[in-house]
Amino acid sequence: MAALTLLPYAESDLPDFAPVFRAIVDAGETYAYPTGLSDTAIQALWWEAPPGHTVIARDAGGRFLGSAKMGANRPSRGAHIGTASFMVADAARGLGVGRALLDYVIDWHRRAGFAGIQFNAVVETNTAAVRLWQSAGFAIIGTVPGAFDSRAHGRVGLHVMFLKLT
Incomplete structure (x- = not known):
């Protein structure tokens, strides 16, 4: 993997993040956020105010790669x-x-003293994410059948996944 830097999210990151958010949401395969949101609405949904935290990833050339909120x-x-x-x-x-x-x-969760991490809604057909989370120790503790309306697959399950930290 090429070098990347993780930085706290800043409002100046929104023009790079908003098109990524829209592309992912519009694809209809992983998030149940509404389409057609303004940049302001996207920021309100994604940015986690303290004590939460949001980061962005950029490569050595400054290209926006992704984001996580926690x-x-x-x-x-x-x-x-x-x-x-x-x-x-x-x-x-x-x-x-x-x-x-x-x-x-x-x-971040370990350093902040959390006892575990729960992912509430991992789309079961998002197999790359499911494999990645499982490779880090997350377990599927339940699946809500038909809870997500996938654009490509119709109604599919949402996994609840958990990682114990303590």
């Missing part, structure tokens, strides 16, 4: 379990960007 899965009595979401630019897929973002997310 934080508590639930407030209050559920705040000891984290969650995260990932988006990788189409041109950067297969280059290890997802793995670098995942490694960062796991480390």
Whole structure:
């Protein structure tokens, strides 16, 4: 994999991130976000305010590669379990960007004292992501049948995946 740098998300990253967000959402295979969102609405959905955290990945030339957002899965009595979401630019897929973002997310959650990480809605036909999460130790703890309306496959399941950190 080529060298990449992970940086905290800044508002100046939005013009690079918004087209990636739109392409992924419009493809209809991995996220249930609405299409046609403004840049402002995209930022409001993706940027995690502290104590959450959002990072972007760029290559040595500054090219935008992807992003991850992370934080508590639930407030209050559920705040000891984290969650995260990932988006990788189409041109950067297969280059290890997802793995670098995942490694960062796991480390961030450990350093922040989370007991585990729960992914609430991993589309079962997103096999590359499922394999990546499993390779890092995440287990599928349940699947909600037909919970996601895939553009290519129709109604497919959403996996709930979990990684124990403590």
